[in-house]
Amino acid sequence: MPLALLKTLTFALCLLPLAWYAWGFWQDALGANPVEAVTRGLGTWTLNLLLITLAVTPLRKLTGWHLVARLRRMLGLFVFFYACLHLTTYLWFDQFFDWRAIADDILKRPFITVGMAAFALLVPLAATSNQFAIRRLGGRRWQELHRTVYAIAILAVLHYSWLVKADQSRPLLYAGILAALLGIRFWWREQERRAQLAGKYAPQAPTPKGRIITIIPRR
Amino acid sequence: MRITPPRPSEITPPEHYARRREFLRRAALAPALMLGGTVLPAPSFAAPGDGARASPYSSDETPTPLKHVAGYNNFYEFGTGKEDPARHAHRLVVRPWQLRIDGLVKKPVTLDIDAIRKLAPLEERIYRLRCVEGWSMVIPWLGFPLDVLLRQAEPLGGAKYVEFVSALQPENMPGTGSRVLNWPYREGLRLDEARHPLALLVLGLYGEVLPNQNGAPLRIAVPWKYGFKSAKSIVAIRFVEHAPLSSWMEANPREYGFYSNVNPEVDHPRWSQATERRIGEFRKRRTLMFNGYGAQVASLYAGMDLRRHY
Structure with missing residues (x-):
């Protein structure tokens, strides 16, 4: 599939959840508590897209389908887009911009605290999701900055888990998927580190998979 | 005979509910028009229930539409989703149904649902219901004071608390x-609390037999407490000396206390209880102390620290 088509398709797919909730709200098809349904739904899709974004690299490595890597920025920006909508529904329809109550919530309610922290950490990532920022920061620093996405994902799953009243099955499912996505990275990194320690590669040797960025600090 | 709950499609919109007397007049003619007699009217309290007495305890607020009252429920035996009970509760076997009342009583009794139905005339009580999750409804219950039922067993002097046990039908309850x-x-x-005139034994709502969900x-309706205190599908009532441990207290004692009175000043540890969203409304409302029933029930808790006894 050509990249342009793949991108257009992904873009359209990413807008579907929003369209669904907008249509449902309009048609009064979201049940007895539509505001809650929209808030929860947008939160769920923020998390879904975040996990999908984190699945890009493992998917590419496992399948060798390198084109997916080109979707990562768009997916990441959609995470931010849904996070903004999710936050807006909370600020607006839940609190009606009662800033005192909001501040109270952030300080007193752990699930709001971690949710807000996750959002705050997303902002710099969204702001640097462009070629200019990568050039400006330099690849290595940019990459280091964007590794905060792992912390964001953990905070997001905590946010979900702590708001649930009793049934932890869904949050646990998300935690499991996240653990797998982070675990596979850790495992790969560990393999790589061992390989480097064993002196398997000559430093910076080009391989069929591209240039190797060493994990062991260079002296 | 087995009672089938009304399906969502058969559920009465409030505007029809308001015109139910007219409907019943027309419905009375219907059997004459039905040939073959294959169509049975849905079981309902239509005859006696329609004559249900209004109650001075009723709220004059607009009742929440039946489709929401019977479509948005917490009944974890059928699943933790709000729509799960409406989806699965048709499997609950509600007949035959017996209620056992025992414990510290002079006369332990087992009552059949039909016998309970005849204990007292039904009243309609339009109560606010505030869920601990922060939403609320207004529901026209049909029932009679819980105390009428409790008296049947003649509780002894040592009885200080009442425990309610709900049905457990694992094969019918996927949750x-x-x-x-x-x-x-x-x-x-x-x-x-159980003997307070506001505490209602509920057999129906919106003029009909209770939907299973x-x-x-x-069930009971205790309108000044969070919804989970109003136990559903009750099979046993026990009079005991000490405060019984409820399922929610067992699951999370820090978050769910024995009293669980609606109290806007005492937050749930994970969310505020200061406001609520009335189902069907867009803006949130301020939550009222004792869910607005303070004039009737505040004296039950005189001198108690409600922050400690949450």
């Missing part, structure tokens, strides 16, 4: 396969 709560569902009230065939 009981998960251990979110310890089944069967148990709740409790202090005896004076709302706790058929009998």
